[in-house]
C-alpha cells in the first residue's frame with residue numbers, strides 16, 4: 045500500500061477526529077463568517093505525485109480553500125432557496141460516507157430498506173397516500189426529469205406506443221402546459237427529447253399572481269382535441285411562492301386526458317404547517333410529485349425525492365436489466381427507478397433529521413421561516429427606498445427599488461448587500477420588473493438575523 049494511504053489507515057480514528065474538530069470550528073463560526081466571498085479563487089496547483097496524506101490535505105484545504113467558501117449553511121444566506129443542514133442530518137451524512145453503501149438494490153444490505161422507510165415517512169409528511177411510491181434523487185431538477193419521463197411513457201401508453209423502446213419520436217409533438225414553471229422543467233424537456241419549445245405557458249391569474257388560471261388551462265387542453273398532454277402544476281413558485289389550485293386542476297381530468305406532474309420542490313413543505321397546508325390541497329391527486337430535500341428539509345446537498353403513481357411505467361423507463369441483474373420484479377430495486385445505477389445512501393441524512401426532530405421539529409422550522417419572511421416583508425415595506433413586488437405568501441420576500449428599478453440598479457443593490465458580508469439575496473425579474481428575493485429556508489435563521497438583514501438594507505444608499 046502506498047505509504048500516505050497506509051499511514052492514514054493506521055491513523056483513521058485520529059484523522060476523523062481532526063476532521064470533526066475542523067468542522068465543529070467552521071460550523072461554530074458560520075453565523076459570523078461573511079455570507080459570500082466575491083473574491084477570486086486561488087490559482088490551480090499541480091497534481092501531486094505522492095500526496096500529503098489526509099492530515100496534510102486537511103491543512104492545505106483549511107489554508108487555501110476554506111476561507112473562500114460561503115456561509116450558505118448559515119442563517120443569512122437568503123439567495124435562491126437554500127436550506128442548511130440540521131445537526132442530525134450532518135451526522136447522517138457523515139455516516140453515509142463512512143458506510144459507503146451502494147443503494148442500487150437490496151442485495152446484501154439493509155440500506156435500501158432504510159431508504160424505503162424514509163420515503164414512507166416523507167410520504168406521510170407531504171400527506172401522500174400508499175399509491176405514491178418514491179425514490180431519492182439528487183435534486184428537484186432530476187425529480188422533475190424523472191416525473192416527466194414517466195409522463196412521457198404514459199403518453200406512449202395512451203397513444204399505443206412504447207416510448208422506452210421506440211423513442212420519443214414515436215409520440216409526435218408532445219404538449220406540456222404550465223402556468224409559472226421553474227426553469228428546470230425546460231431543462232427536463234430538453235433532456236427527455238420532448239424539446240424546450242413544447243412547453244406552453246398558460247396565462248396566470250390576474251392581480252399580482254403566479255398561479256395558473258385554471259379556466260385558461262381548461263381552454264388550452266380543450267384545444268388539443270382529445271390528444272393526451274402533460275400538465276406541470278406549480279406548488280410554490282420561486283418569486284412569490286404562489287400555488288396553483290391543485291384540486292381544480294386535477295378535476296379537469298374529468299374532461300381532458302393529461303398527466304399531472306406537480307413541482308412542489310419547496311412549496312410542498314406548506315403541508316407541514318396547519319395554517320398553510322391548504323396551499324397543497326390536492327397534491328395527492330398528482331400522478332408524479334417533485335419535492336426537494338436539500339432546501340426546506342435542511343439536509344445537506346444533494347437530495348430530493350420523486351413520487352409517482354405509476355411505478356410500472358417508471359420501471360419501463362429506467363430499468364437496467366442485464367442477465368446477471370435479472371428483470372425487475374414486483375418491488376423493483378432502486379436502480380430500476382432512477383437515472384442512477386450506483387446510488388449513494390442519500391436517505392440517511394433525511395432519516396436522521398426526521399428521527400431526531402420528528403414532524404413537529406420540521407414543522408417548527410417551516411413555521412418560523414414563514415414568520416421571518418413576513419417580518420422582513422413588513423420591514424422592507426416600511427423602508428422608504430424599497431417596495432414589495434408582491435405580498436409575502438410563504439417564505440420568500442420579493443421586493444425592488446421604489447424608484448427606477450432598472451436591471452443595473454437592482455443588481456448593484458444585490459452586490460452591495462453581498463459586499464457587506466451580512467446577507468446574500470438573489471436578483472430576479474418579477475412581472476417584467478427587476479427585483480430581489482430573500483428566501484427563508486434555513487433552520488438557524490432567527491428574528492435577530494432577520495433584523496440584521498433589514499438593518500443592512502436600511503444602511504445602504506437606495
Ligand SMILES: *Cc1c(COP(=O)(O)O)cnc(C)c1O
Nearest residue numbers: 183184185186226228307309336
Ligand atoms: C429549486 C427548484 C428546482 C430545482 O431544484 P434543484 O434541487 O436545484 O435541482 C425546481 N423547482 C422548483 C420550484 C425549485 O424551487
